[in-house]
Amino acid sequence: MRIAVIGAGALGGTFATLLARVGHDVTVTARGEGLAAIRADGIRLSGKFGDAQARPRALERLTEAPELTLVCTKAQDAAAAISDNAAFIDGSPVIVVQNGLDGVSTAERLLPRSDCFGALVIIAANYTEPGQVSVTTAAPTYLGRGTGPVDAATRAWQAVLGEAVPVVAIDNFVGAQWTKLIVNMLNAIPAITGMSVQAVVDHPGLRRVMTASMREAVRVGLKRGVRFGALQALGHRRLRLFSVLPLRLGQLLPLMMRVRMGDVPNLGSTQQSLRRGQRTEVDFLNGAVVREAGAAGVTAPVNALLAALVHEVEARGASLTPADVVARFDALPG
Template sequence: MRIAVVGAGAVGGTMAALLDRAGHDVEVTARGEQLDAVRAGGLVLDGGWGSHTAPVTASPRLTERPDLALVATKAMDAEAAIRENARALDGTTVIVVQNGLRGVDVARAALPAAQTVGMLAMFAASYLSPGHVTVTTPAPSYLGGGTGPVTERVRELGGILREAFPVVELPNFVGAQWTKLLVNHVNAMPAITGLSAQQTIAHPGLRAIVTQSMREAVRVGEARGIRFGSMQGLGDARLRLFARLPRAIGGVLPRLMAARMGATPNPGSTLQSIRRGKPTEIDYLNGAVVSEGELAGVATPVSRELVALVHEVERTGRFLPPDEVVRRVPLG
């Protein structure tokens, strides 16, 4: 099958390499040093799903119409990338692999003739040098669309992709996007401190901040009428309970998430962007909670401050010591 991957970063690059290994004809979009590296030596994958060098076709924009396309850019780049490749993408099946809440809606608006579904990548991968991606925590990706049951088309797509990497089809995809948004709250702290996700969660003060930001996300979701989707042991009832437990007890949840990451240091995608000198997705992660909270009339002071601190690090290039972060983030 001819498969396109728009955005060959940590997630898109991993999927592209695995799809190539499964025997598909893969084209990726890339720019700059990444484009040059992939053209020169292929897309190199190692880590938790084994090693493979994928001789994929790499171009600044798609050169052929694919049978299936995955859009795996950063959330803030998605609309421009989709429109730039609209000639090749419209009329085909497009899977949007994105953090945040708006990716599928953006793709559907830009590609009215495409069949569009969403995917949540729960594995962790690092992309810190051109042409090279490393899977640090293997985990399934979740495929679906809307708030209803799994469709037959989603099941078909899951079967195709499962030949390359673990995929689970799930109902209530919108609710699952909110659950993933909550999981992504481990990203801000590494970006602020320069530490791994495991190190920040091990620090009592930083863990309390992460816990509170996650509790804010649950409360905002509840106010917006969201039924949280089930994935990786998290679901609606458990998350609603988490938001009501004392914060010290609620800190068990980020500890469990850190344990699932394993021993390999996980920098998180936001810190990886900072290390590469690229804009981060923070406005689509903690920032999405702030925006949705404003619509719902729910205060989100911790998420708001975390967004501000990530932007400060982006602007200054200076990571903050944990004690300073604890001092500056209001827990109430």
């Protein structure tokens, strides 16, 4: 099958390599050093899915229509990347592999003739250098669309992708997007401090801040009438309980997530963007919580603080100390 992967970073590189490994004809889009590296040496994948190398066709933008497209850009780049390639992908199936809440709706708006799906990825992968990706945590990818039960088209694409990576078709995909947003609260503090996700969770003060951001995000979702979808060991009942626990007890949630990560340092996608000198997707993660809170008539001060601190680090080019992050959190009203 002719498959296009738009955005050949950590996740795009992983999917492109694994799909090529099982025999698909893969084209990737990339820019700058990444494009040059893939054209010269292909994509080298190492880590939990095994070592593999693929030599996909590498372009700045597509020049022919694929049979399936995976959009693997960061959330802030999705609209531009989809628009750049719309002439060739509008009318064919598209799977948006992306954090945040808006990816599938953005694709549906820009590609009115396409059948659009979403994929939630729990895989942790580090883009170590252009053309090289290391997978530190192998996990299923969750595929679906809408708030209803899994449909036949989702099952069909599950079968295609499942040849390359473990894929689970899920009901209530929109609710699962919210659950993944809670998981993505792991990203901001590592980016702010320059620490791994594991080191942040191991730090008592930072773990307290992280837990507060997660609990706040769950409370906002509940205010918005969200029924959280099942994703790994998380679901609506567990997250609703988490939302009312004291902060001290709620810290069991990030500790549980940390156990699943293992000990290979996970930088988080936001920190990886910072290290490459790119804009981060914090406005589509913590910033999404702030916007949804406003729509619900409430505030989200913890997530607003973390989004502001990520932007501060972007501007300064230097990390903040754990003590500084905890002090800023402790200074929040209430």
